[in-house]
Amino acid sequence: MPVIEYIEAIRTAMKEEMERDERVFVMGEDVGLKGGVFGATKGLQQQFGELRSLDTPLAESAIAGVAIGAAMAGMRPIAEMQYSDFMFPATNQIISEAAKIRYRSNNDWDCPLVIRAPIGGGVFGGLYHSQCPESVFFGTPGLKIVAPATAYDAKGLLLAAIRDPDPVLFFENKKCYRLIADEVPEGDYTVPIGKSNVMREGSDITVIGYSMPLHFAMQAAEELSREEGIEAHILDLRTIQPLDREGILEAAARTGKVLIVHEDNKTGGVGAEVAAIISEELLYDLDAPIRRLCGPDVPAMPINPPGEKHFMLNKDKLKAAMLDLARF
Amino acid sequence: MPVIEYIEAIRTAMKEEMERDERVFVMGEDVGLKGGVFGATKGLQQQFGELRSLDTPLAESAIAGVAIGAAMAGMRPIAEMQYSDFMFPATNQIISEAAKIRYRSNNDWDCPLVIRAPIGGGVFGGLYHSQCPESVFFGTPGLKIVAPATAYDAKGLLLAAIRDPDPVLFFENKKCYRLIADEVPEGDYTVPIGKSNVMREGSDITVIGYSMPLHFAMQAAEELSREEGIEAHILDLRTIQPLDREGILEAAARTGKVLIVHEDNKTGGVGAEVAAIISEELLYDLDAPIRRLCGPDVPAMPINPPGEKHFMLNKDKLKAAMLDLARF
């Protein structure tokens, strides 16, 4: 299987699905000739024309709202938000509309829409090009939310998202775009929405997370295995709504010591729900308090390099937290 | 002390603070002559004039955004969102702007703003006049969020919110407006933001929550005490951001059995964070898994009466859950 970059996996998923299904199209700011500010839609306009790789006016509520209309009309829009930081103007369309269309119409209407948005920092983007907005949308019934960490999952989950009959927020990590590359099958396959994935087996501690920080966890785990003989069990949630309860409980039970990691700030994040689920179901199987290692409770990371570094998770921070938990 | 209604406490706080501080004004849809759709601003326009009880165009992003500008300019705006369901168009202004103004300017600018919004169902309001939007804004550093359950706290917290140097979301429960009345001092007092309050002392189980469901818990607790000799310890968070960690841990430790309640849907709600905090710090003091009794993970409640009743929490649901936990 060819090894391709995470962003290439995303691009390929869109391209292949647009070839397969003419209802599928992408829309967003600069997705046309420029191919997106990160290049995720590069070549799509050349191949599919201006309408199916549609440069929109600079207006996110319209991007979401027009996509919702098109989805209700039977199309399969993929709406790109240039940065997830800029999807907040579309909140009302996402939460009040997309999430509630099927429910409020008692299944008469549906909204098969994908909204792609790059999350995460570490690219010197400053406050507004680095955020993780998961906690804002998490907990809104009617939405599905995925956040792949690997190229394989990125392609498979994006194909699943496009084919899903309900609205899916697809949070791609901009730091992963070119840093992460792995084996990705050519052609069609899907990764099921709602299923977590064990990235690494281990018996000492369990790390549960999603997106970029898992790569730090994997690196730290290798070092801890080598240096300390500590074996970490690592679970990639992949889908953050609906959460894979069984997968979470199984992974937590495996070691009895849980560290939850995400880049979104700690309070009110997805990790709180993961902790709550475990403490609701597995309390007596735990050998240590449930810990979370997350972004600090600060509005967003600064652009100056020391400040950014101070804010971001990295392998060393993960390693220290994992070691500390193992020793508990 | 006079017993007044919850909504009257809110109205009085605004009136008294507008008398005390001429920088304070209210703005929103129908807040003028009509006095708000619930009557919370009744009489203010007559007393303070059109500018200080300002009917705005029907545009929530502008209501928030203009209020933010006025706050930065040194005023003390109270922006009313007619229903919290309708504050989502203002999400970008609240999360990207109000919450980040102090931080991004390194303390050069600030945003002393209060946004009032009625939450909660049980008034046959259907999907869009019944929601609890807490989870959307919870977890956004830079915001403070309060949600009083009593008239006393409503007045004291609103005065504290208006005087707070940072943006405060003030979630008032529309079911409480006329149902809840209690003793409220005349004149000036504040309830500190960030401090929870023990509503009832008990030694068997701990109930932690905020807003309307606490009244169901109190009723259930009285019955359980009478009928079963079970004594519930009930903690009103009052402020949901920043959470009162110490208050939570103390209340949880008190009985070792915790039930968290809120009307907002369960997944991703404030209760998840409360559970996570407890499981992070108090794991070994617990005698039962941490339970949550919340709104179902459904977009919003239906308007038909049986459907609404099925959706809403009530005394009986609380009582059953509390009894079950006590018996664990």
Place this chain on the structure above:
Amino acid sequence: MTQIGSVRNETRHAALGLTDEKVVRMYEIMVLARKFDERAQLLQRAGKVNFHISGVNQEPAQVAMAFAMDKEKDWFLPYYRDYAFVLSAGMTVKELMLSLFAKGEDPNSAGRQMPGHFGCKRLRIVTGSSPVTTQVPHAVGFALAAKMRGEPSVSLVSFGEGSSNQGDFHEGCNFAGVMKLPVIFVCQNNGYAISVPFSKQSAGRISDRALGYGFPGYRVDGYDPFEVYRVFKEAHERALAGEGPTLVEVMTYRVSPHSTSDNDMAYRTKEEVDFHRGKDAIPAFRQYLEEHGLWSEEREKALLADIRKEIDEATEYGERAPFQPVQDAFRYVYAEASAEEVR
């Protein structure tokens, strides 16, 4: 009493391409909508239903705009006062009553949403919500889909003048303007947004906003249904011809309180309301029909009797019909079949 040749050419409706049958049908629906609305108000006052939001006085314009549309091909995104519009589109009084009583059989939402929150795929009526103006970009999305698929379909979206001040109005109109999409934006300017008069909602004319989006905007007298029809017919033709969107501001007046929860005497006078009530276009429309030999006292009586029967039966049906069972209250958050199967 259809006549031929020269005579037909002289009538206003014939000049607009409306047959006698159609113009009579328009009248019947105006009256039906009015009577439904009055009944709904009574039911609310009698405590049989919790809530009603009225479209009284706006019906003639609503019927006229609906008749300019193609029921088989167009898409409709009405707002909560558009009873006369959805009745024209084919919704029945029984269905409206099921919605008013929030019953399970209600095609709009199975009694989940408030009355006036329309949606019915069969009738090409797109599901709507309470937060105002969100439907505007949706209509643009329907028009975009029509353009992409090469379908001769126009979408029509209604909203109030207060609602036209939401960002979604601007973003939706601008998007449609850039892409020259087949959509008609209808602002029903009834003078108030709850208690707030138009003078506090906007200092300009809503119709003038079209200029900034590069398409035509018209202000039209809502008391003149023929003129309303003409403007919408033209807008419809422009849309089908690929000439893009049109914004129409229909000038009308909300004679009822905002909803049954509102006391409008807190912010306006009875005189003001009565003045506008006196401009009601329904009697004038009847007079027009009578003058052209298309209507009579007997037909009026028969119509009223029919409508009364229809509404009585619908009321009874709606009142007796069961609510959606609570075991279904949490269904359809997501598709029930798996993604796999739906594909």
Place this chain on the structure above:
Amino acid sequence: MTQIGSVRNETRHAALGLTDEKVVRMYEIMVLARKFDERAQLLQRAGKVNFHISGVNQEPAQVAMAFAMDKEKDWFLPYYRDYAFVLSAGMTVKELMLSLFAKGEDPNSAGRQMPGHFGCKRLRIVTGSSPVTTQVPHAVGFALAAKMRGEPSVSLVSFGEGSSNQGDFHEGCNFAGVMKLPVIFVCQNNGYAISVPFSKQSAGRISDRALGYGFPGYRVDGYDPFEVYRVFKEAHERALAGEGPTLVEVMTYRVSPHSTSDNDMAYRTKEEVDFHRGKDAIPAFRQYLEEHGLWSEEREKALLADIRKEIDEATEYGERAPFQPVQDAFRYVYAEASAEEVR
């Protein structure tokens, strides 16, 4: 070189009420802004800073609008290309360099925000963010505060033509129109929003949108700083006289790529860019000054030398200055003094 009587009346600047000193100062700031921008581009290419977003070609209009404002009383909400504007408002090159290098002493954000994200209470420059157009309602809020307090203060807010398609533009303009607030909305129409040409952003003129909000809108040639000054001066006077807002669409062109991260040759041609670069208003302004005896080759040389020195020193200072210490990186999420004390 100031002359008296009839001669003064003949100059364009004098007719506009601009003294010789002022018009010379305008020129100096235009050149200063240009040179700062060019240096910033060099520093980015040399890898000394990560990012720069350029205002080249838009400076003459920015300076002209700033000079029409009252630095002591007005409020300024510039956007990220407004270097020449904030320099006119009193920010120093050193401060801009501190921001470019993201250093702790940067008054805009202590190196937290991207360069171009201005904010400085001392200079009445309101803190801005990246999500476009959010500053528009803020400016309206400043104008509302001025009206409430009876202060003779106008707020000016800038944004791009792409950004004018956000809902916040509409909501902010409409709000200000209804309340006749003292605010000037400035759309700097530079033809592109990143890669998207104006033709795909809007099918109308931005200035025409003012009509729908009930206040005047003007389109003005950004290459004619005197005309820009005139329009803003008039808008400022209207605002102070209680006549309400003005929308000004300044026609210009973005000759740089969107930012240093952008490759503009993917979506436009070098010819197009060069054509517009040729219209640069700075040389014409210099020529005007020379024609009126206000400028000379020597003064030009001296200016360039001064500027070079200022920029060199600022660069060195910025480069050497310390970052905000990481122990302060998480400060000021909330006020540090308790609410009690701040009261």
